[in-house]
Amino acid sequence: MSFEEFQNCARLYVIGALEPEELKDFEAARKQYGSAAEDFINECHSLHEAFALSLKPAKASTAIKARLMSMVRERNKNQSGAEPT
Amino acid sequence: MSSSVDPSVQAAASNRAVQTSAKPIASAVELEPGVASDLDLMLGIQSGDAEAFSELYDRYSGVVKALILRIIHDETGADDLLQEVFMEIWNQAKNFSAQKGKPLGWMVTLTRRRAIDALRKRQAYARAAGRLQAEPERQPLAWVQNVTENAILARDTRVLMAKVVNSLPEAQQRVIELAFFQGMSQREIASNTNIPLGTVKTRLELGLKKIYDGLKELKDEL
Numbered sequence: 001m002s003f004e005e006f007q008n009c010a011r012l013y014v015i016g017a018l019e020p021e022e023l024k025d026f027e028a029a030r031k032q033y034g035s036a037a038e039d040f041i042n043e044c045h046s047l048h049e050a051f052a053l054s055l056k057p058a059k060a061s062t063a064i065k066a067r068l069m070s071m072v073r074e075r076n077k078n079q080s081g082a083e084p085t
Numbered sequence: 086m087s088s089s090v091d092p093s094v095q096a097a098a099s100n101r102a103v104q105t106s107a108k109p110i111a112s113a114v115e116l117e118p119g120v121a122s123d124l125d126l127m128l129g130i131q132s133g134d135a136e137a138f139s140e141l142y143d144r145y146s147g148v149v150k151a152l153i154l155r156i157i158h159d160e161t162g163a164d165d166l167l168q169e170v171f172m173e174i175w176n177q178a179k180n181f182s183a184q185k186g187k188p189l190g191w192m193v194t195l196t197r198r199r200a201i202d203a204l205r206k207r208q209a210y211a212r213a214a215g216r217l218q219a220e221p222e223r224q225p226l227a228w229v230q231n232v233t234e235n236a237i238l239a240r241d242t243r244v245l246m247a248k249v250v251n252s253l254p255e256a257q258q259r260v261i262e263l264a265f266f267q268g269m270s271q272r273e274i275a276s277n278t279n280i281p282l283g284t285v286k287t288r289l290e291l292g293l294k295k296i297y298d299g300l301k302e303l304k305d306e307l
């Protein structure tokens with residue numbers, strides 16, 4: 001597999017669209033190209049950001065935030081209470 | 086699909102792309118000077134800082150919920166998932182590594198996995214109950230809808246991203262839509278759309294490459 005073919009596969013790989021039979025060749029090329037392959041795969045994750053940021057943000061509930069903050073603070077309290085003094 | 090995109094989005098995107106000057110990218114959204122970067126917030130969350138978590142929610146809950154909604158198309162279910170996703174962000178923050186990417190990329194990966202899981206469970210349930218309805222054409226495919234110009238101007242990054250994504254030919258947008266937002270494999274896309282598998286693969290590869298190249302150009306512009 002050429003590096004250009006690997007790049008095409010990597011972009012499919014990060015969005016989970018690589019077929020199982022393509023995965024074996026992809027993993028072999030990934031090993032072959034080493035750190036250049038890993039660097040490229042990491043760069044490809046920016047595709048995820050692009051798709052999310054291309055959407056119009058939705059209105060998120062303040063009630064959900066209040067529940068989350070309550071859970072988070074409760075966990076912090078329990079953890080600090082559980083730590084040995 | 087391209088024809089359903091609000092023309093003001095593309096016009097404003099073009100204008101903003103020209104007007105944007107050099108500036109550091111600390112976050113995927115616009116930040117005031119002195120405000121903590123996404124990475125600062127993630128590091129804070131890793132050390133149990135509830136205020137950092139609160140700030141991250143304020144910054145990205147809208148984006149995360151939009152992504153969930155785009156996948157499951159259900160407001161109530163989206164709220165439940167939004168809560169689950171942010172709880173997972175808190176619980177799994179220790180697994181985030183800046184070496185492997187940006188905080189938003191990590192959050193989107195986590196959100197997408199959760200939402201597609203939920204979508205598949207719903208589809209399985211609907212099939213079991215014999216209530217599955219044909220739905221491929223139910224949702225409009227445009228990824229940016231009904232955005233006013235003021236809203237656009239306030240969200241440079243989003244508009245520029247939308248510009249990149251919406252510049253693709255409709256056929257490529259369609260297969261990327263099914264792969265990314267519906268979690269379909271190439272075979273599933275081919276089966277659902279009656280497009281030959283080889284064509285699906287080619288469209289996916291070309292579309293993703295164009296988006297990737299467009300993002301690189303955007304980063305250079307920024």
